[in-house]
Amino acid sequence: xxxxxxxxxxxxxxxxxxxxxxxxxxxxxxxxxxxxxxxxxxxxxxxxxxxxxxxxxxxxxxxxxxxxxxxxxxxxxxxxxxxxxxxxxxxxxxxxxxxxxxxxxxxxxxxxxxxxxxxxxxxxxxxxxxxxxxxxxxxxxxxxxxxxxxxxxxxxxxxxxxxxxxxxxxxxxxxxxxxxxxxxxxxxxxxxxxxxxxxxxxxxxxxxxxxxxxxxxxxxxxxxxxxxxxxxxxxxxxxxxxxxxxxxxxxxxxxxxxxxxxxxxxxxxxxxxxxxxxxxxxxxxxxxxxxxxxxxxxxxxxxxxxxxxxxxx
Amino acid sequence: xxxxxxxxxxxxxxxxxxxxxxxxxxxxxxxxxxxxxxxxxxxxxxxxxxxxxxxxxxxxxxxxxxxxxxxxxxxxxxxxxxxxxxxxxxxxxxxxxxxxxxxxxxxxxxxxxxxxxxxxxxxxxxxxxxxxxxxxxxxxxxxxxxxxxxxxxxxxxxxxxxxxxxxxxxxxxxxxxxxxxxxxxxxxxxxxxxxxxxxxxxxxxxxxxxxxxxxxxxxxxxxxxxxxxxxxxxxxxxxxxxxxxxxxxxxxxxxxxxxxxxxxxxxxxxxxxxxxxxxxxxxxxxxxxxxxxxxxxxxxxxxxxxxxxxxxxxxxxxxxxxxxxxxxxxxxxxxxxxxxxxxxxxxxxxxxxxxxxxxxxxxxxxxxxxxxxxxxxxxxxxxxxxxxxxxxxxxxxxxxxxxxxxxxxxxxxxxxxxxxxxxxxxxxxxxxxxxxxxxxxxxxxxxxxxxxxxxxxxxxxxxxxxxxxxxx
Numbered sequence: 001x002x003x004x005x006x007x008x009x010x011x012x013x014x015x016x017x018x019x020x021x022x023x024x025x026x027x028x029x030x031x032x033x034x035x036x037x038x039x040x041x042x043x044x045x046x047x048x049x050x051x052x053x054x055x056x057x058x059x060x061x062x063x064x065x066x067x068x069x070x071x072x073x074x075x076x077x078x079x080x081x082x083x084x085x086x087x088x089x090x091x092x093x094x095x096x097x098x099x100x101x102x103x104x105x106x107x108x109x110x111x112x113x114x115x116x117x118x119x120x121x122x123x124x125x126x127x128x129x130x131x132x133x134x135x136x137x138x139x140x141x142x143x144x145x146x147x148x149x150x151x152x153x154x155x156x157x158x159x160x161x162x163x164x165x166x167x168x169x170x171x172x173x174x175x176x177x178x179x180x181x182x183x184x185x186x187x188x189x190x191x192x193x194x195x196x197x198x199x200x201x202x203x204x205x206x207x208x209x210x211x212x213x214x215x216x217x218x219x220x221x222x223x224x225x226x227x228x229x230x231x232x233x234x235x236x237x238x239x240x241x242x243x244x245x246x247x248x249x250x251x252x253x254x255x256x257x258x259x260x261x262x263x264x265x266x267x268x269x270x271x272x273x274x275x276x277x278x279x280x281x282x283x284x285x286x287x288x289x290x291x292x293x294x295x296x297x298x299x300x301x302x303x304x305x306x307x308x309x310x311x312x313x
Numbered sequence: 314x315x316x317x318x319x320x321x322x323x324x325x326x327x328x329x330x331x332x333x334x335x336x337x338x339x340x341x342x343x344x345x346x347x348x349x350x351x352x353x354x355x356x357x358x359x360x361x362x363x364x365x366x367x368x369x370x371x372x373x374x375x376x377x378x379x380x381x382x383x384x385x386x387x388x389x390x391x392x393x394x395x396x397x398x399x400x401x402x403x404x405x406x407x408x409x410x411x412x413x414x415x416x417x418x419x420x421x422x423x424x425x426x427x428x429x430x431x432x433x434x435x436x437x438x439x440x441x442x443x444x445x446x447x448x449x450x451x452x453x454x455x456x457x458x459x460x461x462x463x464x465x466x467x468x469x470x471x472x473x474x475x476x477x478x479x480x481x482x483x484x485x486x487x488x489x490x491x492x493x494x495x496x497x498x499x500x501x502x503x504x505x506x507x508x509x510x511x512x513x514x515x516x517x518x519x520x521x522x523x524x525x526x527x528x529x530x531x532x533x534x535x536x537x538x539x540x541x542x543x544x545x546x547x548x549x550x551x552x553x554x555x556x557x558x559x560x561x562x563x564x565x566x567x568x569x570x571x572x573x574x575x576x577x578x579x580x581x582x583x584x585x586x587x588x589x590x591x592x593x594x595x596x597x598x599x600x601x602x603x604x605x606x607x608x609x610x611x612x613x614x615x616x617x618x619x620x621x622x623x624x625x626x627x628x629x630x631x632x633x634x635x636x637x638x639x640x641x642x643x644x645x646x647x648x649x650x651x652x653x654x655x656x657x658x659x660x661x662x663x664x665x666x667x668x669x670x671x672x673x674x675x676x677x678x679x680x681x682x683x684x685x686x687x688x689x690x691x692x693x694x695x696x697x698x699x700x701x702x703x704x705x706x707x708x709x710x711x712x713x714x715x716x717x718x719x720x721x722x723x724x725x726x727x728x729x730x731x732x733x734x735x736x737x738x739x740x741x742x743x744x745x746x747x748x749x750x751x752x753x754x755x756x757x758x759x760x761x762x763x764x765x766x767x768x769x770x771x772x773x774x775x776x777x778x779x780x781x782x783x784x785x
Contacts, residue, residue, distance in 0.1 A: 066737050132591055133604045148536055154590035155744050242544035242594030243740070257420040258729035 045266035058263035067246050075248045079230045081166045086226055090177035098185040115175045123239025126168035155244035168236050173229055177222045184218025220287045227279040231272050248272050382410025382660045388441035390647050392416030399680035408667050426652055430455035435654030438661040443647045447489045449725045451482040457651040458486040462662050470687045489648030490665050491686030496644050498705045500617045500630050505608035508533055516708055520580055520634045527587035539588045540607030546596040548613055550735040555643025559718040559774045560636025567775045567785040569760055570753040578742050578749035585743050614702050618682035621698030630701045632709040639716035642709045723769035734760045757784045
């Protein structure tokens, strides 16, 4: 099928001439002006000595800062804790929605509510739950499980603090992953799943051998997006942890706005970009869109033969 | 409109004396600290705008043509949502025109004003900021000279001479009009009073007695009841700069690593044992006081007033503690200036005239707990919270042990980095349990770098040597 499509497509594109490139131009200009240029500027700032020449002073200053180690450590811990939790949750929610149960759209609306809540608002909502006089402590005391309020957000209860941030962030940002996965699920032709069912595949086998492989492009996009967002976690940490905990993005902000150190702020921003890019590259490598050709997510979805063979055994 | 009265309650009436004392302290520091005296931003608030009411005849005259005034007031003060809303909806409500009140972080605030000056065209009509911010702008010569406006306003307002002197930054010009003043104090729930240590006087509590009080409170109630604003947007660094350090060492930068400083930090380590650990999330202490999470707290008056206003019978205000060197406290002064690029300088002057009217200043005080920048007497009908704070502020400044300590002066854009030294010291010594002497030794180098970068001379309570302040 692909062999017959290719010449047609080439002929059609040939008729278009330069039109596709012209149409791409505005977005390219936009990206160059508002993304590439600031990025280059940020990197330049991060390698600028106090005298104005090239140097590593901002990097040294960032790494020598007493909060750098904690910020990096906390960011990575949050990343490792948030991403898996969100994926399990998002996958479950997406499967529920895709199961075509009664009231499917109601579930979708309920799950999508946090999409409308800003990061800071989400942090404040969860603060009202976890604070000493918050809902959780009140409930635990009312039910007799606690005699005194427990300090979930105290700096000395780091585990609880991280758990609270992970919960809040999972609540806030799982929906966006869910939406991507629902879109991916709905693009899987139903006859594949029906065929798997006919061959006797149970739910787990259908997930393992049909859904997940065909969902790989969506998973890749969602993972990259989620990781980038996790590296940018900021307002929720500020709201819930206050000065008890810091993350890279918070330090970048403080160096830019509060300490008036744009070079060090740029160094922090550069580090966040480096981590984001590395994570994206890792996911592209771990989850190639097509296991056979490595080209294009849609091609992968169109060639599910290996999974069918597996299922038929 | 509220009229000022000559029969105010004794505590409230003392405001005039208070203002004079505060002004005297500032002048003293200004004289000793060089002509570029500069208070760093913290929290003053400004507000207001012109009221056209009939009992201010001159107001009518100046603002009469200004019904279609459309001004922008950019302020580093009164940024918290509640304060900003009070400014917009109450203080500015009677101004004959539209005022867009914008609260801005210190860094972007300075950048914006300087950038507008550089561009030669601006959108900000009036700026509300602390003395320190104006020092930066005065040095860059981006503000209008308000000498004539000050003279005009002085006809019916009593600006303390010492404050007026500060606004000149050693020149003949007047760079801003004094607008608001504030300081820090303590508040406790009335239930906590019964646990005061024997013989302790709430009006002259020592640091040792406060420690003992916090200990007993935890022992008796089963939970730590002392609270400090150690959150991201809390002002705990001011506690170090204006209270703990001066009270224990008699200085600040020059005594940064001294034995007395170590003693002060050790006191904080001790009291932290009985401090609600959730303090690291507290920005404003009025909320944890009202929610019952803490029973005793220290904070800026504007960040305590909510508790005193909402439940006046449940809370009492009292002065900051007395240390070995005296009752250290930090007065805060803010003003209103007009950028040289103001789109409507005449409207801006009307706005400043409005904001500094005694009745508008009184309104500001009621709404935000920021005291007037003029020396005018306070109204006699101040309600519980503000009246209580006025008495505390007076007691703090009238104390024979009073040791006024100014906000950092002459730091320019290094203010945030300066605060970071104290915040980082707190994290290391208190939250991470490091040895105070070692931490102070290493942070001293950072402190000196900041002072060197700013070229700042010492300010009160450190002795000024006329050169860049040297960390001791």
